[in-house]
Amino acid sequence: MSDWIKACSVDEVGEGQLFSFDHKDKRILLANLKGKFFATDLICTHAEADLSTGFLTDEGVRCPLHLSVFNLENGKPQNPPADEPLKTYTVKIQQNEIYVEI
Ligand code: FES
Numbered sequence: 371m372s373d374w375i376k377a378c379s380v381d382e383v384g385e386g387q388l389f390s391f392d393h394k395d396k397r398i399l400l401a402n403l404k405g406k407f408f409a410t411d412l413i414c415t416h417a418e419a420d421l422s423t424g425f426l427t428d429e430g431v432r433c434p435l436h437l438s439v440f441n442l443e444n445g446k447p448q449n450p451p452a453d454e455p456l457k458t459y460t461v462k463i464q465q466n467e468i469y470v471e472i
Contacts (some may be wrong), residue, residue: 374472378400388401411445430442443458
């Protein structure tokens with residue numbers, strides 16, 4: 371069963387920015403890529419770097435540690451060393467708040 375979790379307000383994640391939040395044992399990354407919001411797991415599948423300290427590029431989020439880029443739609447790594455996809459989550463906006471389906 372999944373739940374919609376309120377993450378933050380739209381204003382807290384400006385275009386090109388990353389944001390992280392925790393919900394129970396989950397650590398979630400929010401990204402605003404060109405005005406569209408995406409949610410994935412926060413922790414890199416390669417060696418557990420915090421992706422909110424990485425960089426947002428047109429191709430996705432770039433891990434700060436070994437520079438793999440993860441596609442934000444499907445979580446797939448675009449380049450080594452990461453080879454496992456990130457889990458992705460559905461996002462919706464309601465009354466200026468961002469909700470993530472967890
Ligand atoms: S920890 Fe992210 S690519 Fe190595």
